[in-house]
Amino acid sequence: MKFELESQQELYQKIADLIEQARKTVASSANLAMVHTYFEIGKMIVEDKQSGKQKAEYGKKILKNLSEHLTRRFGKGFSEANLRQMRKFYEVFSIQQTLSAELKKLRFQLSWSHYLVLMRIKNPDERNFYEIECLESNWSLTTLERQYHSSLYERLALSRDKDEVMKLSTHGQRIEKPTDILKNPLTLEFLGLEEQFTYTETDMEQAILSKIQHFLLELGKGFLFEARQKRFSFDEQHFFVDLVFYNRLLQCYVLIDLKIDKLTHQDLGQMQMYVNYFDRYEKQAFEKPTIGILLCKKKNNALVELTLPKEVNIxxxxxxxxxxxxxxxQQKLEEWIEAFENEHPEQLNDKGE
Structure with missing residues (x-):
């Protein structure tokens, strides 16, 4: 009897899961159909206006009458404000610059709420970047808003060579080499540690662990958390790495040491020793060299360059x-892009291919 009940429960669960999945598929298909419909409605409104039939005041009256007729027949969702949003949707996304193959293939696969946020982004390169990331990383609306307000695009761009800045708008964030995981700066507002109050490295570490999901999102793609205060012993001494992560895209360990005080050459030397240990005793033959990151309040580029050998992953x-x-x-990024365009005018025609 017990076996029969368990069997029935298993059957019920399988059917329930199937129904839930079917409902999600239907909801997703309906959302995509709605987004494409809104784009076409916006196109019709714009083309009607461009035909020369409308003057400014007459155009407003057209939208008002159109809203009343559509609402009477189809219900909510066709207010004058919404019709203006549909018009803007078409105007913004129909004049996009040349799109990458990734974006062409996945065009208009997000929710209407996502596109309402994307429409507010004036820079088409930045808008393309966020759309690609939403599609590839399955960002929720909340995540999109947080990443935009934390200036993810600018922070990634300012952490890259000028030649790579342009690629963000056509391919999104690609994790292919150690420098691809860097941001300038790393934004940790979600930890709740206010600048004006004194906190220790232990406080910061504990705050990160309590918000590990947020921290992984801020670190970027492919990160897995392995350990806190990872201990290893050498020459009868014990050493502790603050945070140990693994990046499955780069296939390597990523060690993070937290520094709330001024960065010193001793800190850099210590991280070099941590990285050397992991490369010699923890890394498997198929894995890539370990990356070390010193997360500090203020970095000194000259000190880093003087202390560390070239090509080191720290x-x-x-x-x-x-x-x-x-x-x-944005101002800093515009200066970078202007300098890039002046130095490489021949690459502007190839953008997006």
């Missing part, structure tokens, strides 16, 4: 306990 990255000033980062 990086100092600043962190911020508040969302960065977006306008300032």
């Amino acid at each position: 990086y100092a990255t600043e962190y911020s306990m508040y969302l960065p000033e977006k306008k300032l980062l």
